[in-house]
Amino acid sequence: MSGYKVEIEGSGKHCHVTRKTLNTLFGEGFELEVKKMLSQPGQFATPHKITVVGPRRSTEVTILGPCRKADQIELSLTDATSLGFSAPIRESGDIGGSPGCKLVGPKGEVEINEGVIIAKRHVHMIPEDAKKFGVSDKDIIKVKVNGDRALIFDEVVVRVSPDFATYMHVDYDEFNAAALSGSNNMGEIVS
Numbered sequence: 001m002s003g004y005k006v007e008i009e010g011s012g013k014h015c016h017v018t019r020k021t022l023n024t025l026f027g028e029g030f031e032l033e034v035k036k037m038l039s040q041p042g043q044f045a046t047p048h049k050i051t052v053v054g055p056r057r058s059t060e061v062t063i064l065g066p067c068r069k070a071d072q073i074e075l076s077l078t079d080a081t082s083l084g085f086s087a088p089i090r091e092s093g094d095i096g097g098s099p100g101c102k103l104v105g106p107k108g109e110v111e112i113n114e115g116v117i118i119a120k121r122h123v124h125m126i127p128e129d130a131k132k133f134g135v136s137d138k139d140i141i142k143v144k145v146n147g148d149r150a151l152i153f154d155e156v157v158v159r160v161s162p163d164f165a166t167y168m169h170v171d172y173d174e175f176n177a178a179a180l181s182g183s184n185n186m187g188e189i190v191s
Contacts, residue, residue, distance in 0.1 A: 010175030025105025053102040054083025124164035149179035
């Protein structure tokens with residue numbers, strides 16, 4: 001498993017919404033526009049933003065598309081603390097028991113009962129790369145980053161699917177802690 005390199009991407013605060021929530025926030029039949037395609041096939045950033053209202057303050061977040069089966073707000077620990085959330089660190093989609101919040105769009109508001117999380121660091125992998133790297137879906141690995149702020153990311157979840165592209169995702173708290181940038185964003189799987 002050791003010695004293989006993986007590209008690391010930083011993920012900013014964002015949200016995923018259901019079709020129903022999108023209709024309430026932006027109006028019936030509103031369609032998400034593509035601002036930029038993301039590394040994961042079929043996923044995209046939109047130019048559309050909504051306001052997330054926390055216990056302490058509010059912030060704007062970008063909507064990622066396409067629509068999902070559940071509303072989910074993904075924040076860094078810094079963002080969550082600043083907004084007043086005690087958000088759990090979870091894999092995307094694992095929102096049970098997480099805090100809820102109010103979402104505000106240009107046409108309406110929605111109260112969600114759960115969905116605010118800090119995304120657990122993870123590596124998306126296609127099956128061929130998982131086999132080559134010697135890992136399986138849900139394995140926990142370590143990824144080493146060299147440079148001026150060298151560190152080892154521990155507790156990295158491997159997520160394997162033929163629908164993925166092989167990239168590691170961390171939030172910007174973690175990305176900046178390792179002094180990563182567009183020209184220095186490779187990590188080495190070390191266990």
